[in-house]
Amino acid sequence: MKNSIFHNFSSKTPAYVYDAKSIVNILNSINNIKKDINFLFLYSIKSSNNIGLLELIKPYVDGFSCSSLFELQLAKEVLDYSQVTHITTPGFNKDEFAKILKYTDFVSLNSLRQFMEFSTIIEPPSSCGIRINPQLSFVSDERFDPCRAFSKLGIPLVNFEKEIETSNINWSIIDGIHIHNNCESINFDEMKQTVHRVMSVLNKYKIDLKWLNLGGGYLVNSSQNISPLKDTIRWLRKNYEIDVYLEPGKAITGNAGYLIASVIDLFQYEDENIAVLDTSVNHLPEVFEYQYQPKVMNSHDRSNHKYHLVGCSCLSGDLFGEYYFVEPLSIGSHIIFENVGAYMQVKANMFNGINLPSVYLLENNNFKLLKNYDYNSFRDRL
Numbered sequence: 001m002k003n004s005i006f007h008n009f010s011s012k013t014p015a016y017v018y019d020a021k022s023i024v025n026i027l028n029s030i031n032n033i034k035k036d037i038n039f040l041f042l043y044s045i046k047s048s049n050n051i052g053l054l055e056l057i058k059p060y061v062d063g064f065s066c067s068s069l070f071e072l073q074l075a076k077e078v079l080d081y082s083q084v085t086h087i088t089t090p091g092f093n094k095d096e097f098a099k100i101l102k103y104t105d106f107v108s109l110n111s112l113r114q115f116m117e118f119s120t121i122i123e124p125p126s127s128c129g130i131r132i133n134p135q136l137s138f139v140s141d142e143r144f145d146p147c148r149a150f151s152k153l154g155i156p157l158v159n160f161e162k163e164i165e166t167s168n169i170n171w172s173i174i175d176g177i178h179i180h181n182n183c184e185s186i187n188f189d190e191m192k193q194t195v196h197r198v199m200s201v202l203n204k205y206k207i208d209l210k211w212l213n214l215g216g217g218y219l220v221n222s223s224q225n226i227s228p229l230k231d232t233i234r235w236l237r238k239n240y241e242i243d244v245y246l247e248p249g250k251a252i253t254g255n256a257g258y259l260i261a262s263v264i265d266l267f268q269y270e271d272e273n274i275a276v277l278d279t280s281v282n283h284l285p286e287v288f289e290y291q292y293q294p295k296v297m298n299s300h301d302r303s304n305h306k307y308h309l310v311g312c313s314c315l316s317g318d319l320f321g322e323y324y325f326v327e328p329l330s331i332g333s334h335i336i337f338e339n340v341g342a343y344m345q346v347k348a349n350m351f352n353g354i355n356l357p358s359v360y361l362l363e364n365n366n367f368k369l370l371k372n373y374d375y376n377s378f379r380d381r382l
């Protein structure tokens, strides 16, 4: 079914496509979990932030979570008055902080020094929190591990505890704590362990909270084993009566995003077929950053026609990988990369002056244009 819809795509490539139905299905399944247990659901806009996409997601969430002043401004532009924004970043900057407070409802400071500098100027309605690094690692690739050695992300739990014991800081200024220590996990036992570890320290020193933000990094949807998630949130609500926030990103947009490209040249290198696309790894930067091979619709493990799919920039390493197709490719054939909805469009760049892909929403079998770029978009950044 999806195959034939994408087959009908007749606009100019390259193009990012977000499948509205798949996004709404995931949002509904998270809201179904919410019916059972009480938590607040934010979408982490860093994963994908096209405005049309944010408008689609908005009715299903309690707010957006952000990582910079610009993301906050965008979030407030899209959200309704009753919806909230959260921010945490290692990059809080003195010059911007007053503006950040104007746009955020919840701010989680990332270090003890930041806490000393900024906590006293945070006033209601903004709520002051700190980001804690629980020092529990679950991610094998340290480039994605917020708890890697010497991590910059949050106050290490041991340092926090030491500070409580040795300083006379008034910790009642803190309304909440932010924890984000996972990546693409479907194991909610890891969340349970993390929460128990952090709460045992807060308990020991009788630090009361109003809220706890458990971050993103989990592929939340109702089809997985979510009982540890439910148990953890129920336990928190029952024992501490606090608001619990989740802020997934990739869980919402990852599988719902596609990049459609076209073959613009075909030639041989000795006996190998090279297919040049009208896109580049700069449109799917994580493919290059993390050297992974994206899935391509209608490619197979082994079939007759093997191609090296390559990007059209001057970088020799601008390569997507080897793919096999049942039918030979020709000029104009569409190549559809799947599961690329998160951390791609937001990181894409115009290296070599190659235009960015247009952005479409696939809704009721129609491709609705959300955004396109041109020479002015390129020039405006220079």
Ligand SMILES: Cc1ncc(COP(=O)(O)O)c(C=O)c1O
Residues within 6 Å of the ligand: 044, 047, 065, 088, 180, 182, 183, 184, 215, 216, 217, 218, 247, 248, 249, 250, 251, 342
């Ligand atoms: C603080 C914070 N919250 C939420 C997220 C979203 O994570 P994901 O897209 O893996 O759900 C991230 C991702 O880096 C993050 O750093």
